[in-house]
Amino acid sequence: MGTLAVELRTPLQQPGLSRRVLLGGSLLSAGAAGAAYAAEEQDERKGEGVVRSDVEWKAALSPGQYFILRQAGTELPRSSPLNDEKRRGQFVCAGCGTPLFSSEAKYNSGTGWPSFYEPLDGAVVETSDNSIFFMPRTEVRCKSCGGHLGHVFDDGPPPTGLRYCMNGLALDFKPAGAQTA
Numbered sequence: 001m002g003t004l005a006v007e008l009r010t011p012l013q014q015p016g017l018s019r020r021v022l023l024g025g026s027l028l029s030a031g032a033a034g035a036a037y038a039a040e041e042q043d044e045r046k047g048e049g050v051v052r053s054d055v056e057w058k059a060a061l062s063p064g065q066y067f068i069l070r071q072a073g074t075e076l077p078r079s080s081p082l083n084d085e086k087r088r089g090q091f092v093c094a095g096c097g098t099p100l101f102s103s104e105a106k107y108n109s110g111t112g113w114p115s116f117y118e119p120l121d122g123a124v125v126e127t128s129d130n131s132i133f134f135m136p137r138t139e140v141r142c143k144s145c146g147g148h149l150g151h152v153f154d155d156g157p158p159p160t161g162l163r164y165c166m167n168g169l170a171l172d173f174k175p176a177g178a179q180t181a
Contacts, residue, residue, distance in 0.1 A: 050096040050145035061095060068167045069095045069147035072131075072139070077112025080168020085114070088176040094169065096145040100124060101164070101171075109156070109163055114171065116164040117156045124164075126152060140164060 052060065057070050067073035082091070091101040091114070100123045101116045109115035122143060129139035129151065140149045149170045156163035 048143055048146075049098075052145075057095070062169070064169045065094050068169050069093075069142075069145075069149075072148040073167075074150075075113075075167045075169050079112075080114060082114045082168040082171055082173060083108075083112065085173050087173070089178070090120075090174050090176075091116075091166075091171045092174055093142040093145060093147055093149070094172045095142060095147040097172070098123060098142055098144040099174075100142065100149070101166070103173075103176075107157060109165065111163075111165055113150065113165045114168050115156070116166065117158075117160045117162055119164060124149065140166070142170075 054070070058066055061069060064075065068075060085103070085106070087103065089103050090099045091103070091106070092099050099120055101119055105116040105118050107115055107117060119140075125141045125143045125146075127139050127141065129137045137151045137153075140152050141147060142149060147170060148167075150164065150166040153163045153165060154161060
């Protein structure tokens with residue numbers, strides 16, 4: 001019996017392929033995908049009513065609010081005075097003033113962020129967030145200005161079973177009787 005000789009080549013040993021060609025192609029693909037994702041994310045942040053330029057947002061918001069609302073940042077847990085807010089009223093978007101949550105839906109989740117079991121009708125938009133590898137989440141944004149508020153999880157209390165875990169810097173509180181519809 002004769003032996004059969006088989007030549008195996010890695011992709012780098014293929015004629016015409018080099019590390020530079022593969023690396024360059026990979027970088028171009030990643031760059032194109034990143035640009036498409038950034039454009040899609042920027043479109044989502046526009047919201048449906050309030051439209052401002054980046055310069056206008058920076059002038060209107062504190063650096064912390066800008067980081068959270070416009071760059072989808074997260075504040076440190078237990079850093080918001082809104083964790084301890086117990087008065088009746090509404091939590092509104094710090095970027096545009098849109099009412100987002102009723103104080104009646106607020107509860108202590110023990111996470112260190114203001115948490116609610118439901119938003120006001122039509123106040124927020126939920127989108128897929130795959131920014132953390134192997135940890136898909138649902139991002140919550142203000143429907144009016146597109147500002148990042150936080151995330152929603154399915155480990156909340158009745159009646160919804162949801163936990164809207166919000167950044168305190170993304171919210172302002174308006175006590176009952178002081179709301180502007």
